[in-house]
Amino acid sequence: MELTANARIVLESRYLRRDEQGKLIETPEQMLERVALAVAEAELYWGQAKDVQQTASLFFDLMNEKLFLPNSPTLMNAGTPLSQLSACFVLPVEDDMSAIFDTLKLAALIQQSGGGTGFNFSHLRPEGSYVSSTGGTSSGPVAFMKIYNAATEEIKQGGKRRGANMGILNINHPDILTFINAKEDAHQLNNFNISVGIKNDFFKALDTGKTYTLHFSDVHGKTIEREVSAADLWQKLVHAAWATGDPGLIFLDTIQQFNPTPGIGTIEATNPCGEVPLLPYESCNLGSINLSKMLQKRENQDWQVDWEKLRRTIHLAVRFLDNVIEINRYLHPELKRMATGNRKIGLGVMGWAEMLIRMGIPYDSQEALQFGSQLMQFIQHEAQIASASLAAQRGSFPFIIQSQFSSQQRRNATLTSIAPTGTISLIAGTSSSIEPLFAIAYKREHVLNNQTLFEINPAALEILSRQQHFSEQMLDEIILKGSVQHIRQLPESVRRLLKTSLEIDYTYHIAHQVSFQRYTDNAVSKTINMPASATIADVENAYRMAWQQGAKGITIFRYGSKAEQVLHAGLKK
Ligand code: CDP
Structure with a gap:
């Protein structure tokens, strides 16, 4: 598994299994093998035993190529005695x-x-x-x-x-x-x-x-x-x-x-980050597609979406998440009844900002909003096809009679959800969820008991290194500030493309949430970033906009308003 130094640290400290003395007993590849096999074994329940090894290898490749990752509990607990896999x-x-x-x-x-x-x-x-x-x-x-x-x-x-x-x-x-x-x-x-x-x-x-x-x-x-x-x-x-x-x-x-x-x-x-509205005792298994891996580039052409690869990934991811429901161990009989009755899953995305940067589309543009809706519509539609085809083999979800899908075949009451992907995007080495880059480079605190991690986004680095005046000194300056907006040698178009969360107007943050919500069955977890100078009227406006435009909820974050911040833009020397 190709991993950044940060991803390796995160995996070693929290995901890879250890023996009783605390010694690591698996590598990242062995972790994926453990997860892939456990999730594939669900198919034994439906009499598809001969497929298990083959399915496990499909799931392994899906994760190993970082096309898709399930939520953290699945990575940590699948194939272990605990086997509690829902976030x-x-x-x-x-x-x-x-x-x-x-x-x-x-x-x-x-x-x-x-x-x-x-x-x-x-x-x-x-x-x-x-x-x-x-x-x-x-x-x-x-x-x-x-x-x-x-x-x-x-x-x-x-x-x-x-x-x-x-x-x-x-x-x-x-x-x-x-x-x-x-x-x-x-x-x-x-x-x-x-x-x-x-x-x-x-x-x-x-x-x-x-x-x-x-x-x-x-x-x-x-x-x-x-x-x-x-x-x-x-x-x-x-x-x-x-x-x-x-x-x-x-x-x-x-x-x-x-x-x-x-x-x-x-x-x-x-749930805690808001992306899954649930009934009492319900739970949901999340997983996210890495959009930065869903691009292709033909010779001398710009990056384009590889729709066929995206389609294959969606279908396999839906199958993966539906399997997770089967091998999950439930901590209470009512949790089991609800999870297996509605079979809710939440397939989402990460790497959206990176995808936009590669395609040359600024986050704060109408084009980005329309493209976001189009992409999510595709994901929702293909997920529905995948769920219907699973229903044909495995049966529809048991509570379907009491649902709005009572006249259809469908395996899952919900299919899509946009999670924050806080840790899995770090493991995949891409930007989180549908968020813009928080900073072009940043340090991350508190993630692992006081360790500090430094990161520079690869798509941003790729664009910067193509610029005429690019130098190591310029990179140092970017790392120091976490931003490129003050670097006058860079063309306006590059600066616009590399705007970070706090440099993007909050109305665009909300507009992205709403664009993705339109085609998301569950909800969209999105931080509506505001600069420290935002006023009370801005907050009021944000809350009203979210309601009027059909969001399921809203959380704002005004820079500096929380004493303990996990992320800091740039480096503070
Ligand atoms: O990236 P990862 O799978 O670790 O999680 P996420 O997408 O950042 O968060 C997904 C969900 O996991 C959250 O909405 C919470 O329900 C749950 N979560 C949690 O319980 N405790 C945490 N420290 C982080 C996430």
Whole structure:
């Protein structure tokens, strides 16, 4: 497996198996063999035993050539006794002490195995409510989130990665103001991304200048209601997001509109990074196609998409991810029932920025947006064909009768999802997800317990090294600043092509999210980067744009607003 120095470090420290003394017992190639064989063996279940070796070799090549990689838990755990292979889970939080701690226990086990957990805390009664069994008062959703947070703090996902949580509270919950400000203190809820669950009626109240009703009904039908100013609530929310990056928003009505199995339940939450809205107890296996490998170049011509190679990769990736559901080990019977009932998978992409740079298309252009939609439409369409053809051999997903596909043959309730690809893009040596380059060169902290990694994007280096005035001194300057915008010897067209996340207007970040969302069954994880100078009005505008244009959620990140940043542009000497 061809690997960058950084990829090798990441694999050795977290992915490759070790014996009890901590000695490495596999190479990167052996890791891929382990994963490929375990995933291919799923086909034994459907009586396709003679295909196993052949399928394993197809899966091995797929990963070895870095055309596609599954999410981290699959790489770490496939073919091991643990065999928990999913990255994303949503668990229910019911208004009952024993249910709250049952879910916490399951969340702890999921995180220990490398999975991330999302919860909607809106079913919990507000702070100060009566507790009939004790005669006391309830401490409210945010207090229970702090307990979940403390548990995550002590679970280091098998010593491999930090646990991640998504905590959601609906906009009409009486404790919404406490929730909105819950991350003002940077140490509080540090293992949570938090998002407000927005319903369309809130925007209606906001736009007509009306009050908004906060509401809670307990299981006995006892109701608490309070009228608040919608404008005041909105201003507080946007201000908190501007100051700290939290809370983000989740658009519950949009999510429900695209819920493929409304007959099975209502979706109230997403996984930690937001790319998979899921029903309670559902999970999802992700995998991403490396777009930087989907290009071809004929002699004296520019780089073009190799559609045929992309098509083959999609079909094999769908088969891979469907197999993962079969060999997965589930930590709870309900997790198994939901995962095998809906068989959701999330095929996404990485290397989009690198693809655009090679093709000479600036990220902040209409051309990039249209091309993004076209590409994702192709991926979704081919994934549907692949899923239908698997259904013909293996049967449709069991809950299909209660789904919007009840008249079709289909193996999976969802097929596509754009994940952040934080680690797998590093292993593949390409830009992450559909993000622009964060910096032309950068250092990455905290990834591996205080080690610092340096990276220069290969596509950017390729373009730069073709420039007339390119020199080692110029490269040093680029590494120092992480940007090429200040280098006047470079033509305007090159500078535009190599704009980084913070140099791209936030409206283009949102437009990319929306362009890909149009053809994504699940959701798109996207960081809407803003410079430190962005105003509260910018944040408000971003949140509204995302809702109006059909995003399923939004998270902004204003540079410098979080104390602990994983990425820093350029090098700081
Ligand atoms: O690249 P990799 O497969 O490691 O993960 P990603 O695409 O960056 O993140 C995908 C999902 O994995 C996230 O949305 C979370 O659900 C989960 N995750 C987690 O639980 N803990 C982490 N430290 C990172 C990701």
